Amino acid sequence: xxxxxxxxxxxxxxxxxxxxxxxxxxxxxxxxxxxxxxxxxxxxxxxxxxxxxxxxxxxxxxxxxxxxxxxxxxxxxxxxxxxxxxxxxxxxxxxxxxxxxxxxxxxxxxxxxxxxxxxxxxxxxxxxxxxxxxxxxxxxxxxxxxxxxxxxxxxxxxxxxxxxxxxxxxxxxxxxxxxxxxxxxxxxxxxxxxxxxxxxxxxxxxxxxxxxxxxxxxxxxxxxxxxxxxxxxxxxxxxxxxxxxxxxxxxxxxxxxxxxxxxxxxxxxxxxxxxxxxxxxxxxxxxxxxxxxxxxxxxxxxxxxxxxxxxxxxxxxxxxxxxxxxxxxxxxxxxxxxxxxxxxxxxxxxxxxxxxxxxxxxxxxxxxxxxxxxx
Numbered sequence: 001x002x003x004x005x006x007x008x009x010x011x012x013x014x015x016x017x018x019x020x021x022x023x024x025x026x027x028x029x030x031x032x033x034x035x036x037x038x039x040x041x042x043x044x045x046x047x048x049x050x051x052x053x054x055x056x057x058x059x060x061x062x063x064x065x066x067x068x069x070x071x072x073x074x075x076x077x078x079x080x081x082x083x084x085x086x087x088x089x090x091x092x093x094x095x096x097x098x099x100x101x102x103x104x105x106x107x108x109x110x111x112x113x114x115x116x117x118x119x120x121x122x123x124x125x126x127x128x129x130x131x132x133x134x135x136x137x138x139x140x141x142x143x144x145x146x147x148x149x150x151x152x153x154x155x156x157x158x159x160x161x162x163x164x165x166x167x168x169x170x171x172x173x174x175x176x177x178x179x180x181x182x183x184x185x186x187x188x189x190x191x192x193x194x195x196x197x198x199x200x201x202x203x204x205x206x207x208x209x210x211x212x213x214x215x216x217x218x219x220x221x222x223x224x225x226x227x228x229x230x231x232x233x234x235x236x237x238x239x240x241x242x243x244x245x246x247x248x249x250x251x252x253x254x255x256x257x258x259x260x261x262x263x264x265x266x267x268x269x270x271x272x273x274x275x276x277x278x279x280x281x282x283x284x285x286x287x288x289x290x291x292x293x294x295x296x297x298x299x300x301x302x303x304x305x306x307x308x309x310x311x312x313x314x315x316x317x318x319x320x321x322x323x324x325x326x327x328x329x330x331x332x333x334x335x336x337x338x339x340x341x342x343x344x345x346x347x348x349x350x351x352x353x354x355x356x357x358x359x360x361x362x363x364x365x366x367x368x369x370x371x372x373x374x375x
Contacts, residue, residue, distance in 0.1 A: 013304060018321065018323070021288075027283045027287060043254065045292070056240075059246070063247075066215065071212075078249060081252055085255075090191045091191045095335075096335040101330070102347075104260060108200050109154055117137070156368075157351070161347060167343040171339040215243075216239075217237045320358050
């Protein structure tokens with residue numbers, strides 16, 4: 001039953017992650033920085049606050065009891081991830097949901113799988129990060145070699161997707177209409193690389209803040225909160241990760257608020273918030289929907305991980321669902337309309353390779369639990 005619930009929660013989280021940007025497409029006559037920060041307030045402040053108020057007993061006391069270094073490091077990971085989240089929106093704007101998510105998720109997967117192992121091979125840095133497998137360890141084990149095979153297939157998928165993007169640019173030429181009107185390949189790919197690398201810091205932030213979720217779990221057990229379950233010799237609380245998300249997202253809010261405020265002053269777009277010539281009510285509702293849907297990806301991910309109890313299975317289910325959902329939306333929006341059959345088949349092969357790599361890496365971590373020390 002726990003496994004089934006875990007699959008359902010991850011499917012909901014992945015579906016939310018692959019869908020949250022869609023409501024922004026229905027916002028009319030607002031500039032990017034205005035609708036981004038409006039939705040962002042729901043993503044990084046309102047919904048996380050509601051979540052901790054409803055699900056974390058004594059959340060303020062947990063923050064007070066947590067060592068300052070843990071909160072600081074978690075917040076810093078959030079700041080860095082915030083840059084990734086900020087540039088994510090720009091990458092999707094210029095590349096579209098299909099190509100943008102394929103490239104972004106591919107790069108994030110590589111950094112998430114190999115980032116810490118590579119750092120563990122660097123003298124002076126290895127002592128500053130959690131213990132685990134190093135990059136050289138991957139070559140000496142069967143599981144590690146399977147992971148490297150998955151990474152290789154992932155790189156092939158990214159290259160195929162990027163090549164499809166280049167061919168799309170050539171196929172469309174100056175005839176970019178509808179959803180393709182803002183398509184800018186070179187700018188979008190550069191932004192996607194930055195975003196893909198920094199987006200992996202959310203995962204690092206979760207690792208940095210595990211002490212907070214541990215305290216939340218203990219309090220939930222002591223106070224006989226519902227949704228506490230026995231897991232082996234210990235306990236799991238369904239919502240224990242919400243306190244970590246709360247701190248990470250404060251970092252994301254800080255980064256995005258500074259950048260969008262600067263853009264609003266620079267472009268003098270603050271009037272959009274009250275411009276009656278725009279559909280104000282629907283714009284605010286769609287931004288709220290986008291921001292809320294964005295937060296739900298992590299809300300359900302945290303619930304799924306407590307049920308399955310396996311980081312590799314959680315990661316695989318989550319990433320696979322995101323890839324499928326985002327690309328279904330991309331095809332629904334006809335982002336590849338007007339391209340040649342060869343270009344269309346190439347993006348399908350790229351998506352398929354990325355999805356296959358996620359499954360291979362996830363299966364490797366399931367068969368060889370020691371690989372969960374990758375990050």
